Amino acid sequence: MYGPNQNQTSITAQPTAGRAPHSLPSLYALRERQEKIAMLTCYDASMATLMDEAGVDILLIGDSLGMVLQGHSSTLPVTIEDVAYHTACVARGNKTAWVLADMPWGSYHESPAQAYANAAKLMAAGAHMVKIEGGAWVAPTIEFLTQRGVPVCAHIGLTPQYVHLLGGYRLQGKNEGDAQRLQAEALTLQQAGANMLLFELIPAPLAASITAQLHIPTIGIGAGPDCSGQVLVIQDILGIFPGKKARFVKNYLAGRDSIQAAVRAYVDEVKSGVYPAPEHSFGVVSKG
Ligand SMILES: Nc1nc(=O)c2c([nH]1)NC[C@@H]1CN(c3ccc(C(=O)N[C@@H](CCC(=O)O)C(=O)O)cc3)CN21
Ligand SMILES: CC(C)C(=O)C(=O)O
Numbered sequence: 001m002y003g004p005n006q007n008q009t010s011i012t013a014q015p016t017a018g019r020a021p022h023s024l025p026s027l028y029a030l031r032e033r034q035e036k037i038a039m040l041t042c043y044d045a046s047m048a049t050l051m052d053e054a055g056v057d058i059l060l061i062g063d064s065l066g067m068v069l070q071g072h073s074s075t076l077p078v079t080i081e082d083v084a085y086h087t088a089c090v091a092r093g094n095k096t097a098w099v100l101a102d103m104p105w106g107s108y109h110e111s112p113a114q115a116y117a118n119a120a121k122l123m124a125a126g127a128h129m130v131k132i133e134g135g136a137w138v139a140p141t142i143e144f145l146t147q148r149g150v151p152v153c154a155h156i157g158l159t160p161q162y163v164h165l166l167g168g169y170r171l172q173g174k175n176e177g178d179a180q181r182l183q184a185e186a187l188t189l190q191q192a193g194a195n196m197l198l199f200e201l202i203p204a205p206l207a208a209s210i211t212a213q214l215h216i217p218t219i220g221i222g223a224g225p226d227c228s229g230q231v232l233v234i235q236d237i238l239g240i241f242p243g244k245k246a247r248f249v250k251n252y253l254a255g256r257d258s259i260q261a262a263v264r265a266y267v268d269e270v271k272s273g274v275y276p277a278p279e280h281s282f283g284v285v286s287k288g
């Protein structure tokens with residue numbers, strides 16, 4: 001439906017009336033035929049219905065909700081109950097999109113068994129997959145969950161739950177050593193059973209190279225155009241999150257008269273590769 005040779009009569013993405021519900025195979029098929037995957041954060045039922053109808057492939061109940069809904073200055077105060085509540089709201093409004101829920105701070109760090117008990121709460125609330133921030137050290141947890149039927153999206157690069165260790169929301173993988181570590185971690189997480197990989201704030205060439213090495217779909221935010229898909233925070237694409245804008249943010253409501261039109265324009269620009277442009281991405285990995 002979004003192939004490069006279609007005869008489009010309008011510049012907006014086509015609504016997905018009749019789209020079959022997404023599944024892991026249907027998402028893998030998007031990567032296989034090089035159709036970009038469009039993901040947005042979503043925290044409530046009305047937005048879930050709107051995004052599903054606008055053709056968003058994956059709805060992310062991100063722990064960014066701590067910042068954009070709750071007004072905290074980081075994602076650390078978010079609880080598993082908070083994410084489960086918003087996941088249930090999204091699941092009620094959604095028909096066909098894939099529902100991905102974040103494992104918040106402290107919900108998977110103690111042990112694989114703790115992670116499983118908390119992932120079970122999100123799956124019971126309506127999630128199809130959970131997302132876990134962290135490098136090689138989360139591999140045993142990912143193995144434990146996926147062996148027990150919980151699909152997992154791994155999240156590397158800038159991992160906002162580790163902001164105090166990382167010293168800010170900064171570009172990761174900037175030098176060759178860090179880039180090589182991220183490349184190795186991506187392979188380790190895929191081997192552990194991760195079904196999807198999200199990179200946040202890494203140089204575009206590094207995201208391209210890791211994506212080429214993997215068989216699972218990759219989703220980028222501030223990671224350049226050569227990922228299998230893209231994600232942004234809904235408040236950012238509507239221009240309603242106060243404060244400094246990250247480089248990857250693009251306002252899709254500007255010049256449009258509805259949230260529907262903005263979300264469709266985002267889907268359309270991800271599918272066509274217009275977003276992200278070079279100004280939304282970071283450049284080459286430096287020596288040293
Ligand atoms: N509204 C919102 N949007 C997000 O994308 C988001 C959240 N909240 N909360 C959780 C994390 C925090 N994120 C952030 C926050 C700030 C930057 C930022 O301003 N980064 C600088 C990087 C500068 C550099 O290292 O070169 C930038 O200019 O993009 C990036 C990601 C992403 N996530
Ligand atoms: C910014 C995205 C990738 C996220 O993890 C979140 O919304 O919490």
